[in-house]
Amino acid sequence: MPKVNTKLVSWDEIVNWTYSLSKKIEESGWRPDIVVSIARGGYIPARLVCDFLDINDLVSIQVLHWGKAAEITATAHVRYGFQADLKGKKVLIVDDICDTGDSIIVAKEYIEKNYSPGEIKVAVMQWISSVAKIKPDFYVDEVKEWVWYQYPWTRAEDTTNFIEKILVEYSKSGRNELTLKELIETFREWYGIDVGDRYYKLAIDKLARQGKIRIVGEEKIIVQQR
Template structure:
């Protein structure tokens, strides 16, 4: 059994969920003046919802988590703020791709309220009801079994972080890896679902890890060597 449950999300699913989310907002009888995307995952959903609702004003606020992909989140904080004057007195819809802990969307909602928004509501494509501490006003999918969703706009980033985690956590006993070994280890850690990602993404992830200084190619180019080991 995989150590981390993973689900690859398609562009068609994103479009369907965004239409469904938009329909629920319209059916509620409420319409925002401004949509505020939570960067970076909320960019695409927010733009699609703007299109579906006919909202022209789109702003963003970046909420950062630590640590990274598919690991426990310790804390969320706002890294880049939206222009306060663009929110004052407005009906603001805060949008993210997914609500897991709820820290990001609740923090962004609080920010908009403090910025003087007249009314703030929240929305997400997905809400993980079993673990989230915050329930958005609108959502398309209620996820009852936790897993890590790999969205089409962050496949390379997620695969890079998956590979980094494998190499770092297995590094105590192994410091040289062949490409086939790493692919096999990806399947072991993240299941068959991750193998739907083209191998070119894994190759790009390894290039990223080389550029980060975590690994380097062996002299014959056949293996990846963990640096400092």
Template sequence: MFRTEGIEMAERLRCELVSQETVYDLVYKLAEEIRASDYHPDLVVAISRGGFTPARVLCDVLGLFNLTSIRVVHYSKAAVHEQQAFVKYPLCMDVAGQRILLVDDVNDTGDTLKIARSHLESLGPTEVRIAVLHEKSCSPVRAEYVAESLDKWHWLIYPWAVVEDVGGFLLEMTPPSADSDQAADWLLNTYGLRLPEDQLSHLLSLIRKRVE
């Protein structure tokens, strides 16, 4: 099982699948917030990897073309927290005097955004503002643009992380199961997670190929 501070994650972790449709709805909300604030970014910086899709769609909605990314290492696999976040792949370009919009999928502990903002501000931009799809109330760091605020903590699984996150959960089954019904029951009972039948079948097939 996943462990945090000696507590088995399966004993208290609950998950929510975020649909592709929901992602687009949240990005549109972010775009409206940004327009209403009269902020005009010169550069959009996605936090790799969760910020890639939101940042790209946000650029499309806002008509922005300057998009790049940085990589902040924080979570090694679903719900497993490493001791310290750090910038693994920094921004290697001149952004002095520019207005930057930093984009990620979720503001959870705030560590990622804190490290990322500090890194970008050290490069001398005019301003750095943050946009996220979800922000959890437990985070000590606040983004300027938030599509949805969450008061109750739970693990969010976005469309771009289903294989990584749910696949990681399934590999923790004891013993591992290739049976769709058994896996579905285990995910529901352990994580409160219900996957479409065809998606779960594809996922189990991928896992079998990886462990063979």
């Protein structure tokens, strides 16, 4: 059975990491004129960095790369840009994590080409140095062994995708029915985390609405649709 090395991230960790990140930026002596968050993962870290550094100007650029949790399903590309005058300005790009680094590279090149900034630097909470194509200017943790960071803002989405992976694997082995209890136990075993009843329910309800599963009986038997 496929398993993914996963870290369940708390909100307290996010606040602590972004505070540490802000201190690193401040201590460097370099102060950005504007912060650009990479959507969607960079929204919250960027806002917290702005708060800690007392920066008012914040915009966002959306770069698509990751599809389902822990799966790269497309070439990184800009989906939505923004309107702002960045000519000659110091720009800080903020994302949650630098994994492959593709989203950051694409965002940086897009900003350089379309907005003529004076200088661009990059800040993230985690830098997975073993696989990243770039090294951010500012980061909190260097992660040498790949791990999927399960941030609070993607918990429902990731839980849904992880559960779907489990159901696919069970289907491959010829089993198309299992209880909710079995499903949750498998989830905890494969990913080493427990997201809580709220997120399991959200994920199951979403898969049911999509017609991918049916829920049968009081024991909540999960039946995969063919």
